[in-house]
Amino acid sequence: MVQVGLLLSDVPRSVSPSDQFRDVLRIVEAAQRNGFTYIAIGQHFLYGDLRWLQPVPLLARLAAEVDPNVRLVTQIVIAPLYHPVMLAEEIATLDVVTEGRLVFGAGLGYRPEEFDYLGVPYKERAGRFDESLELMKLLWTEEDVTFHGKYFTLEDVHPHLFPVQKPHPPIWIGAHAEAGVRRAGKYGDAYACPPETPKEEVARRYAIVRDGFALRGREFGPQPREEAMVEYARVAQGRYLTYAAKGLDVMKDTDLENEFAKAVSGHAVIGSPDEVIAQLTDYVTALPVDPLLVRPQWPTMTADETVATLDRWGRDIVPAITAITPRRDIDEALLAPTAAGVST
Numbered sequence: 001m002v003q004v005g006l007l008l009s010d011v012p013r014s015v016s017p018s019d020q021f022r023d024v025l026r027i028v029e030a031a032q033r034n035g036f037t038y039i040a041i042g043q044h045f046l047y048g049d050l051r052w053l054q055p056v057p058l059l060a061r062l063a064a065e066v067d068p069n070v071r072l073v074t075q076i077v078i079a080p081l082y083h084p085v086m087l088a089e090e091i092a093t094l095d096v097v098t099e100g101r102l103v104f105g106a107g108l109g110y111r112p113e114e115f116d117y118l119g120v121p122y123k124e125r126a127g128r129f130d131e132s133l134e135l136m137k138l139l140w141t142e143e144d145v146t147f148h149g150k151y152f153t154l155e156d157v158h159p160h161l162f163p164v165q166k167p168h169p170p171i172w173i174g175a176h177a178e179a180g181v182r183r184a185g186k187y188g189d190a191y192a193c194p195p196e197t198p199k200e201e202v203a204r205r206y207a208i209v210r211d212g213f214a215l216r217g218r219e220f221g222p223q224p225r226e227e228a229m230v231e232y233a234r235v236a237q238g239r240y241l242t243y244a245a246k247g248l249d250v251m252k253d254t255d256l257e258n259e260f261a262k263a264v265s266g267h268a269v270i271g272s273p274d275e276v277i278a279q280l281t282d283y284v285t286a287l288p289v290d291p292l293l294v295r296p297q298w299p300t301m302t303a304d305e306t307v308a309t310l311d312r313w314g315r316d317i318v319p320a321i322t323a324i325t326p327r328r329d330i331d332e333a334l335l336a337p338t339a340a341g342v343s344t
């Protein structure tokens with residue numbers, strides 16, 4: 001079955017950290033009750049008027065709250081901001097604490113100021129990320145590690161902490177740019193495609209990942225897919241404007257102020273339950289998607305609104321999606337030149 005997961009949201013700083021955490025517990029309980037089997041949270045630092053609870057300690061706490069069949073996901077950790085030894089041990093510990101239910105989602109990061117805050121050169125982030133992925137895998141799997149890279153060097157060290165999952169937790173690599181998609185094919189176990197990517201472009205990116213897997217002798221299968229879920233423009237429009245203001249340029253050619261519904265219609269699920277089911281079914285029957293990660297919460301929503309949304313999903317939508325068997329390949333029609341609007 002296609003599994004459904006929850007992407008937790010950032011919240012305004014007007015909500016206290018303690019209230020935010022209590023709301024997270026309520027939302028996670030509601031998600032479990034309604035058939036969600038993945039709980040994911042992202043990461044930012046010094047984010048201004050919005051707040052993220054940091055994923056590693058939060059997911060460690062949630063591990064005690066969720067059922068044994070629920071997986072916990074860092075979606076995503078900004079890996080280049082860390083030394084890979086520190087990140088490898090943090091993630092290994094989290095895999096132990098979650099009893100082998102962790103998915104390690106990692107990405108490059110897109111806010112130069114976060115790198116400035118932590119003293120990491122922004123222009124080095126791609127090289128640091130690649131080396132970190134290589135080195136972390138060694139630290140998770142080898143008794144003796146020597147590594148000589150451009151950014152990181154270790155000489156005959158002996159890791160003392162290994163994850164529960166073998167060889168390591170699944171690695172999801174999130175990326176907006178094609179270079180990041182290739183990185184997922186080279187280093188990852190899956191590519192976490194962002195929600196604003198049109199279906200035909202998703203198929204093309206999956207093909208890149210599939211080719212990268214083939215070079216490693218790795219089988220290609222269902223990939224995680226994010227979907228924004230928008231019921232009312234009021235709860236999401238401000239967030240998209242914030243994304244644009246903070247440097248995420250994927251919506252740069254759209255008029256978010258005046259034509260919000262049109263701007264997000266290609267990647268946000270909007271409509272009645274039947275319409276939402278039809279849109280999501282179209283995705284998961286054309287693309288190898290599993291799990292389907294949805295974001296039902298936006299910073300301007302209260303916890304009560306989010307719980308009510310999750311209850312509607314559990315009643316009206318989740319059973320229809322989980323009844324679908326995930327496909328393992330890409331609908332080749334989506335890869336045809338005409339599918340992307342290119343004439344032949």
